[in-house]
Amino acid sequence: MTDNMWTLNLLGCWQLRRLGQPVQVASRQRRLITALAIVGPRPRTAVAGLLWPDSTDRQADASLRVALWHVAHELPGLLRDAQHLLALDPSVAVDFHGVQHSLTHAYAEPVPIEALRTGELLPGWYEDWVISEQERFRHLRVMALDAAAERALAEGDADTAETAALAAANLEPLRERSVVLLVRAELAAGNINGAQRSYRRFRSLCQDTFGLEPGFQLSQLMRSELQARVSALVPS
Structure with a gap:
């Protein structure tokens, strides 16, 4: 054969x-x-x-x-x-085997963003054993996308970081780490309005789902940005 x-x-x-x-x-x-x-x-x-x-x-x-x-x-x-x-x-x-290997080693080995934005595992299958594998695979994708966003930010590539972080946030909308990376990327790209929209969207989702405000890191990030914008308007 x-x-x-x-x-x-x-x-x-x-x-x-x-x-x-x-x-x-x-x-x-x-x-x-x-x-x-x-x-x-x-x-x-x-x-x-x-x-x-x-x-x-x-x-x-x-x-x-x-x-x-x-x-x-x-x-x-x-x-x-x-x-x-x-x-x-x-x-x-x-196909699943190769993608799974790339996702598992994403922190050590850079993976192209397009490879991380792969299709869902067995969409439309609802058996218990499939659902558990789907959730595990989705979590691997999110962690790999977070790693790609962090790496891109460290390299000064705000556009790639934003693409990766947005994909991660879409997969797990309540994952605050992904939203923090998304807001950081948008701020780094000069997309202030986008960062504010991302923050407000996540804040509303947290309040509707848990009755809670976003965590300290994200809230502090937005406060720092607001303070910086106010300071820029004040004459020296």
Whole structure:
């Protein structure tokens, strides 16, 4: 089998391709393939319990056997079943794996902003195990975007910092650290009105959600900016 005979996209729209051509996959097999792509090699019993948690062990095992039979006959070479472990074949190229690696190492290795503004993981999937992975992936993206914003600010690149911080704030609107970075970037770019709008939007969200004011760092940042603007208007 040639390298990357199979490619699997989990970000944005789910898509399996064989030698570059899209392949239609039924729901049961799609869930099995996706689970192995995300959680990695697992014993049969673990995979059956993950995918059919509300079924009895016998029913879950039967459902898994049916899915495996279809994959083996319709998508040969995609999965491995050895030593009591189920796994994707190592040659399968999965977009999620590369992006996840970049996000995990974003503090040590600079990552292009466009690579961080990737699609959502499995949008429209609502199973519990998928939701937990979606939340973990979203948090990784936010932390990586924060790191990119901090790095750009340190390098004097206010525009890149603003792009990264805004993407992070859109992913987690109540994450104050991202909003602080966004306001700092807007101030550094001379976008005073934008910084004030970002602050007011976040303040309103905090009050509506928690009945609280923003934290000290963000409030102090805005007070300092206001004081600086007042001082600039006072004749020396």
